[in-house]
Amino acid sequence: MTPTPSGFTILASAGQVPAKVVTNDDLAARMDTSDEWIRQRTGIHTRHIAGDDESTSTLCTTVAQQLLHQAGIGADQLSYIVVATMSPDYATPATAAQVQGAIGAANAVAFDISAACSGFVYGLHLMQRLLAGPDVRYGLVLGGETLSRLVDWTDRSTAVLFGDGAGGVLLSNQGSGQYLGRDLRTLGDQGAYLTARALHGQAPSDAFLHMNGRKIYTFAVRAVPRSLQAAVDQAGLSLDQVDHFLLHQANARIITQVAKELDQPLDKFPMNIAAVGNTAAASEPLLLAETIAGGQIQRGEVLALCGFGGGLTVGTVVLRY
Incomplete structure (x- = not known):
């Protein structure tokens, strides 16, 4: 609906x-x-x-x-x-x-x-x-x-x-902006693939961030296209009607693969990972601010913002800017 x-x-x-x-x-x-x-x-x-x-x-x-x-x-x-x-x-x-x-x-x-x-x-x-x-x-x-x-x-x-x-x-x-659709999912049974700052760890290393890179990559290239498609469908739009896909900047290879899976041009997927790396929850808003300030995003355009990572979690929100 x-x-x-x-x-x-x-x-x-x-x-x-x-x-x-x-x-x-x-x-x-x-x-x-x-x-x-x-x-x-x-x-x-x-x-x-x-x-x-x-x-x-x-x-x-x-x-x-x-x-x-x-x-x-x-x-x-x-x-x-x-x-x-x-x-x-x-x-x-x-x-x-x-x-x-x-x-x-x-x-x-x-x-x-x-x-x-x-x-x-x-x-x-x-x-x-x-x-x-x-x-x-x-x-x-x-x-x-x-x-x-x-x-x-x-x-x-x-x-x-x-x-x-x-x-x-x-x-x-x-x-004039609008909230058009969303898809939010949590996969708690896979949370051990990405952990940080264990509060009851038995070893000093438990305080650090640990990640199973292969598992996270597989999760991302499967879950992100599904989430984007589900949110766009809920918004009553097609993928072609989305002007910009602003994805969590975890890895340039993940973003490139997602664009390929969705059959969308890579130029609709702006990236700033080269300059700032993976900044977790700061990732999408940093990219959004940069693309708005640079004039890449204009009023009235449709944006799909997608985050994915620890939890494991994935979430997409579709907006009209």
Whole structure:
């Protein structure tokens, strides 16, 4: 059944990455790898790494301030702040609560969601429901990560992949944008394929991020096309009517394979993985902000945003920008 399109307008989009850049050659100097090996297998050239004075909450706060400034909205006008992250500063307070306090959004209810690389898309779906309230008008959905603090920098299989950053959107239930369709799935029986920061681990290595790369790749190239097709079908559209597919930037080879599976041109799948690597929940909002700022995305176009990863999770939301 095709849902009735609901008001869901992106008023502003923004992203923030740390100033420190780590290149593939930098990593090759400290472990058994090379620039060529990393590029061929992942498409990554560089990644940004948080400094001592940066954290998930500070990156998200900067993005929130940029969003309010762009839209000319006061922080006191926000009703909700949702932050997607798998690398918060604390177990409590929530990153969203830290952002709420830092920007002075006294009227906003703020909380985090943990769905790894699907977190931002899950957050968009949740915010669409929250904005349906009669007295609600504005909400922030942010994705932020400092994954560099979860990575074993001697492990070639993970250290080359991940970076830090934050991105987000300011949303309103007013305006010309529309929420058209969605597909969200969780495969908890496969969650052991991607884990990080075990709270009751018996070995020091349990604190680091561990991934079965082969299993995750197989999951992604099967689950992502299905999710995209299901969400587009629910929206009552064809794949050809989607102007841009904004996928989680996990691996350039995955994105290329998804485009092939869907029989869609690769130029409809923008990528920034070369510059920022895999930033988990920050991935889709960073890409969205970059493509909007660069003029690649225009008002009225149809976007399909898809996240996939830890949980295991996959999620797609279809919007009219």
